[in-house]
Amino acid sequence: MQSYAKNVSMTVVRRLPKYYQYLKDLEDRGVEKISSKELASLMGLTASQIRQDLNSFGAYGQQGYGYRVLELKEAIKQILGLSATYDCILIGGGNIGQALAKYNHYRKDGILINAIFDVDPEEVARKTDIAAYGMDGLEDYVANNSVDICILAIPREAAQNVADRVVKAGVRAILNFAPIDLDLPENVIVNNVSITDNFYTLTYLLAEDAMLKEQQKQKNT
Amino acid sequence: MQSYAKNVSMTVVRRLPKYYQYLKDLEDRGVEKISSKELASLMGLTASQIRQDLNSFGAYGQQGYGYRVLELKEAIKQILGLSATYDCILIGGGNIGQALAKYNHYRKDGILINAIFDVDPEEVARKTDIAAYGMDGLEDYVANNSVDICILAIPREAAQNVADRVVKAGVRAILNFAPIDLDLPENVIVNNVSITDNFYTLTYLLAEDAMLKEQQKQKNT
DNA sequence: TAGATTGTTAATCGATTAACAATC
DNA sequence: TAGATTGTTAATCGATTAACAATC
Numbered sequence: 001m002q003s004y005a006k007n008v009s010m011t012v013v014r015r016l017p018k019y020y021q022y023l024k025d026l027e028d029r030g031v032e033k034i035s036s037k038e039l040a041s042l043m044g045l046t047a048s049q050i051r052q053d054l055n056s057f058g059a060y061g062q063q064g065y066g067y068r069v070l071e072l073k074e075a076i077k078q079i080l081g082l083s084a085t086y087d088c089i090l091i092g093g094g095n096i097g098q099a100l101a102k103y104n105h106y107r108k109d110g111i112l113i114n115a116i117f118d119v120d121p122e123e124v125a126r127k128t129d130i131a132a133y134g135m136d137g138l139e140d141y142v143a144n145n146s147v148d149i150c151i152l153a154i155p156r157e158a159a160q161n162v163a164d165r166v167v168k169a170g171v172r173a174i175l176n177f178a179p180i181d182l183d184l185p186e187n188v189i190v191n192n193v194s195i196t197d198n199f200y201t202l203t204y205l206l207a208e209d210a211m212l213k214e215q216q217k218q219k220n221t
Numbered sequence: 222m223q224s225y226a227k228n229v230s231m232t233v234v235r236r237l238p239k240y241y242q243y244l245k246d247l248e249d250r251g252v253e254k255i256s257s258k259e260l261a262s263l264m265g266l267t268a269s270q271i272r273q274d275l276n277s278f279g280a281y282g283q284q285g286y287g288y289r290v291l292e293l294k295e296a297i298k299q300i301l302g303l304s305a306t307y308d309c310i311l312i313g314g315g316n317i318g319q320a321l322a323k324y325n326h327y328r329k330d331g332i333l334i335n336a337i338f339d340v341d342p343e344e345v346a347r348k349t350d351i352a353a354y355g356m357d358g359l360e361d362y363v364a365n366n367s368v369d370i371c372i373l374a375i376p377r378e379a380a381q382n383v384a385d386r387v388v389k390a391g392v393r394a395i396l397n398f399a400p401i402d403l404d405l406p407e408n409v410i411v412n413n414v415s416i417t418d419n420f421y422t423l424t425y426l427l428a429e430d431a432m433l434k435e436q437q438k439q440k441n442t
Numbered sequence: 443t444a445g446a447t448t449g450t451t452a453a454t455c456g457a458t459t460a461a462c463a464a465t466c
Numbered sequence: 467t468a469g470a471t472t473g474t475t476a477a478t479c480g481a482t483t484a485a486c487a488a489t490c
């Protein structure tokens with residue numbers, strides 16, 4: 001049986017979703033086999049890196065041939081835990097929350113948004129067809145339903161408090177869209193989608209670019 | 222003058238926004254000084270790492286004292302390019318687009334969303350107070366207005382094509398929310414906000430966690 | 443069999459941690 | 467001055483790249 005025991009580094013884990021996306025894409029385009037070299041050039045990695053990454057989970061290729069796209073895709077799907085299903089609740093029915101609720105593609109991956117909690121559940125109910133509840137109902141819902149993941153799409157000010165509530169209610173994994181670093185017990189799995197950080201990284205790169213061009217210009221004088 | 226010449230690694234760059242967020246927070250809380258040790262414990266880094274990171278840009282601390290929060294915050298703001306302003310266009314007025322358009326906090330950082338482009342500009346105009354245009358108007362707008370950043374918040378299917386158009390029109394930086402890796406010239410700065418990748422990373426960690434617990438259980442038998 | 447490409451070991455490179463002299 | 471904490475150099479650790487034997 002497949003083992004996670006080698007204690008795969010977060011660096012590799014963060015690359016796995018990208019492998020999965022590219023392999024799905026290749027499958028859609030009818031590509032049957034791919035070599036580490038080809039995949040590397042596609043993804044902007046090196047062939048060595050790809051072989052090292054994949055081999056931290058097992059040997060999925062065939063020497064002299066390459067990797068069967070379908071087989072490798074299925075293996076990575078399994079590794080990513082996407083052969084299971086995940087019961088999710090979404091907290092916050094604002095624009096981000098609605099975007100997530102309406103974007104049906106996650107359902108295909110077994111990621112099911114079963115309920116939305118919001119301060120104004122009536123309004124949210126008007127806009128999506130997922131069951132909507134008031135914030136009061138949170139603890140009760142978690143106590144009586146399977147909840148694998150809580151998606152937090154609420155303002156910064158409310159985020160820590162609500163996160164504390166869902167964790168206390170028993171939720172073990174959070175996908176956080178609020179622009180704040182949540183302070184939670186070690187055993188809770190948190191992943192942040194930080195739009196702000198991404199904006200700042202972009203402005204940094206723009207500033208750096210401008211600076212380098214400026215330096216270049218001065219050299220040529 | 223401040224120099225970017227040391228060719229700072231992307232690893233450090235990706236941490237900068239976090240420094241900035243924590244320092245702003247400390248400032249709001251009226252904290253005047255902080256040591257690398259304190260900041261490290263707050264951010265989940267090591268003191269060494271923080272000193273190394275900061276020193277790749279310059280010496281901002283005082284030996285025997287620590288760092289002045291305000292001063293360091295301003296320095297990082299400068300490094301992140303947030304002392305300038307950025308003229309942005311937003312393509313896609315769906316839920317994600319609306320969320321970005323309505324989230325006013327970026328304006329404080331000098332990130333200005335000046336126009337929204339959408340296949341249905343009338344509908345978008347009804348929902349936000351930013352100027353809305355049809356997709357036809359894209360090239361014209363870019364030709365006649367300053368555009369530092371293009372925010373792409375459109376479906377996967379349209380993303381590559383629209384990205385090609387904005388780049389051809391002269392835009393040099395893209396913040397991409399579409400779940401696809403854009404294939405663009407090297408000199409274009411692209412940053413992806415991949416919600417899907419973040420979901421998959423979370424399911425991976427959940428699957429790994431379940432696996433490790435399972436192994437633990439078997440050991441105890 | 444010959445050619446291709448993996449899986450894997452060894453070498454290199456980069457990032458983190460440790461240590462300490464400089465100095466506020 | 468003594469204590470604290472930086473800036474910076476050296477040591478360690480981890481990730482990437484290179485190389486090649488194994489093998490399809």
